[in-house]
Amino acid sequence: MLAAKTLSFLEKVNQYPKTTFVFHSKIEERLLMHSHNKHQLTYVEGGAVYLKTKDNSYFLPARHFVWIPAGMEHFIELKTSISMIRNIYIPPPILNSNTFFSKMGIYPAPNLILEMILFTENWSGNIFEKEKNKYQYIRTLGNVIGDMSKNPLPVVLPTTTNERLSPILAHIHQNLNQPLLLKNTAILFGFSSRSLSRLFRTDLDISFLQYVKLTRIIRSMEKLLQTEMSISEIAYASGYNSPATFSNTFYNLVKTRPVDFRKANREISG
Template structure:
């Protein structure tokens, strides 16, 4: 079977849009390390467990940590790149209605709170089309309806994927050393660049400087660690290379609009 034929067999190409008014449900282990670029008429809510997923649209690459979901409006081309075949992906595909809340028109990544998590887990045994008028459709539609009310912070969890093979090796090195103090001059020397040429490569390929990239990458890792709830904020700061907790907190705030401690309180809010 050729690759194009194989792609046609995939549920997200073949089945999602077959019934225009249904909500399509698909939960499964990833089982592959890339879902190629595609689009569907329905909007997609993708929640992941057990690993990190990169979702690449035509404009940027989103970083989807476990216990978060991404909302992808209908008609948006995207590919999906998990870091492991063992990532569990829970997908709900919703018909696009007229006069919808503006929330549904924008791509975005949001932390999943306990209410949403329980509702998503409730759909665990469903697969395929949920037809309008059925109990399961009503429950799934309630998940969609509640999103604008509780998902108030669209997290800027996005980074470009490197296109240049040389830069890809550097990114892999940075990922493995997020807790280390890395000087730009040492990084350039390690990979055989002058500082000037490496600076230009970051700007040309990623559209941002090394400092911008490394800072966002560290904060993304910090979010993962905070959600695991195994380390204190102080320990998380050290794990991603910050010796000063106030500096870490200030940097976290610049990217997410809230302090690490407030972010954790937001996750816990429905437990109170």
């Protein structure tokens, strides 16, 4: 008698096209770039997390969830240990007609949505249509999210596999607390200022200065949520020469002040 095949995590998610699938764990399944036939809702408790797609890197702060449309290639990268990662997979046909569901985005998790996600914490694996209460609950959760979530987090960092550009991006990430000028960086890596600027525009569709700015803001978001550093300390550590400049730049991108972002999103651990 043949032994039953042990399905991989991804095979389990895709096995039954009409089921919803729930997976809560303290350890994320370490998947490479992949996609699946269901929408994915992910909420992470504690820790720094990035969602990577083929084109962009998204920072997922505390008290935010990510919506990943069915068919979108992605993987989740954990920067630190986490308390819990909560994944809910929803087949597209059971949801209402809403353009929200076709677009990837990171959104604040208001109390209603957070409580609805946490209500599923004892559920696991496939939920079939015959399990009417649970199945309808997941459908309702998806539709509530589609109706309530209007303003995605605007901070998105483009990524690249360009071999000439990758070490330059690594240099930027490693030296955010230092002055990062186009001219000096170009010389360091054997480019002219014009050629390096053109490389950023062509490969990342963003300027050198904008890339540095976005990287600094994302780094500051990590520090706001994971450290006890003051706003001034975070400003200087993120490469700003004054807390006021940092606060204004943060507000222009995130639409809230650093102190308010920390207050609204800080995970409180015991």
